[in-house]
Amino acid sequence: MRAMKKGLMTLVGVALVGSQLVACTNTSTKTPANTAASTAETKTATTPSPVAAKPVEITWWNFPNFQPLDGEVGKYEKQIIAAFNKKHPEIKVNLEMITFEGGPQKLNVAIASNSAPDVIYDAPGRIIDWGKKKLLAPLNDIVTDEVKKDITPALWKQSMVGDQIYMYPINTAPFMMAVNKTVFEKIGALDLLPLSRPDRTWTMAEYEKALQAVKDKAPEIIPTGFFAKSTAGDQGTRAYIANLGVSRFLSEDNSKVAINTDNAAKALDWVAKATKDKLSVAGAASLAAADVNDLFLQGKLAFTLNYSAVLKAQNVPNKKVQFEDILLPFPTLDGSKPKLEPYLGGMAVFNNGNPDKIAAAKKLVDFIANDPEYAKKNLIQTGGLSARTSITGLYSDPEYKYAETARQFITDAPTIADGYADIRTFWFPELQRVLTGGATGKEALDSFAAKANEAIAKAKKDQAASK
Incomplete structure (x- = not known):
């Protein structure tokens, strides 16, 4: 991928200067009427005409971050525009909707051919990688001190490279599990879920008991899910294993892999065994995150691993049967507080070498994030919580209130690590090896650690060389 060209353009202001008309008279005295007419004439001639803003055309590519209006994807975005x-x-905005399936590759091709969009609404996994490659325009100039103080350091870490802000954080929610509460009501096992606890924390043993109850009392329902086909939704599987094994995915400074602990290895071995015992979905090695969530939306799966308040809202029209989906944190081996990665959505501006387009794109970003009327509407339409800590209570739904509570469990996401784009590609092949019996959990996690640590070191070296 090559960096986009950078150019400087100078904006030239145009001043319209009118010449004052001076009336030539004889020595006779002017009448009041003549004086008034002369004054009005002078005022008209010396007042500059307003300069029209320079027309600019920009392109906005958007994943379906906003819930469709009337079932039409992109309709709400058109209302924003x-x-x-x-x-x-003066700013014409061309909207192009892209999908989570094909959009990433389309972006890669566009960037490689110097035809990237001017602005995009996306997540840190891609945005920070672009920022590190100098493909984006910094947004520091449109982030006020008030906003800086109102967003937690954990979210800013996902939005910046060094001291440069490359993503304007807008909506967030902790990634969690979800459970089909209706299934547990029908089998009379609702007491097996930790819903009576304000923070809903629970142990792996309690989780296993709930899975067994589904297997025994609702054999037509798959107790829980797992997936290992591709990088999509990787936050679900890594948080699942890390919490079951009371471990971190990366070290606190993101300098090396930390998931290859004995407890995490046992957790991964447990996933493989749970599959054989029919407590977890069969064929997980060939299932993608979307496949597992689709089983959940069909009412065929009791638990799903890759969920959030945002996905809960977006999935309302996608349910094939009616049931109540409830958010739950990942269980931990000992019942300790879980570590939840935050979903974070925000906007970035590509540096396409045109200052006019960059300035116009920033105005669109600022409007979506901060407009007095539309900022709150936009948040609600994403189904997410505000990235700003002062903005709460957007929803009356008790699950959203719980999501606000669960923000206390948010930890740093590995998406900010050097080399993350490569790190994530090594994860799923190792999961597949365990699921297909080709490796133990420890062998797979050690193999992942060796490859990922090499990618981190290489990325650091490349960044140092580019400075």
Whole structure:
């Protein structure tokens, strides 16, 4: 991938200067009427005409971050653009909706061919990688001190490279599990879920008991899910293993892998055994995150691993049967507080070498994040919580209130690590080896650690060489 060209353009302000008309008179005295007419004439001639804002055209690529209106993907985004144009009629915004399946590759091709969009709403996994490659325009100039103080360091870490802000954080929610509460009500086992606890924390032993109850009393339902086909949704599997094994995925400074502990290895071995025991979905090595969530939405799966308040809202029209989905933190081996990675959505501006387009794109970002009327509407339409700690109580749904509570468990996400784009590609092949009997949990995690640590070291070396 090659860096996009950078250029400087100078904006030239145009001043319209009118010449004052001076009336030539004789020595006779002017009448009051003549004086008034002369004054009005002078005022008209010396007042500059307002300079029209320079027309600019930008392109916005957007994943389906906002819930569709009337079942139409992109309809809400068009409303945003219409409202934006009332304040900035000089900026034409071309919207292109992309999917989570094909969008990442389309972005890679666009960047490689110097045809990236001007602005995008995405997540740190891709945005920070682009920022490290100098593909983005810093947003420091549109982030106020008030906003800086109102967003936690954990979220800022996912939005910055060094002291440069490359993503404007907008919506967030902790990634968690979800459970089909209706299934447990039907089998009379609701007491096996930790719903009576304010923080809903629970142990691996309690989780296993709940899975066994589903297997015994609702054999038509798959107790829980797992997936290892691709990098999509990797936060679900790594948080699942890390919490079951009371471990971290990476070290606190993100300098090396920390998931290859004995407890995490046992947790991964447990996943393989649970599959054989029919407590976990069969064929997980060939299932993607979307496949597992689809089973959940069909009512065929009691627990799913890759969920959040955002996904809960987005999945409402996708349910094939009606049931109540409830958010739960990942269980831990000893019942200790879980470590939840945050979902974070925000906007980034590509540095396409045109200062006018960059400035216009920043205005769109600022409008979506901070407009007095639309900022709150936009948050609710994403189904997420605000990235700003002062903005709460957007929803009356008790699951959203719990999601606010669960923010206490948020930890740093590994997406900010050097070499993360490569790190994640090594994860699923190792999971597949365990699921297919080709390696033990410890062998797989040690192999992953060796490859990932090498990628981290290489990325650090490359960054040092580019400075």
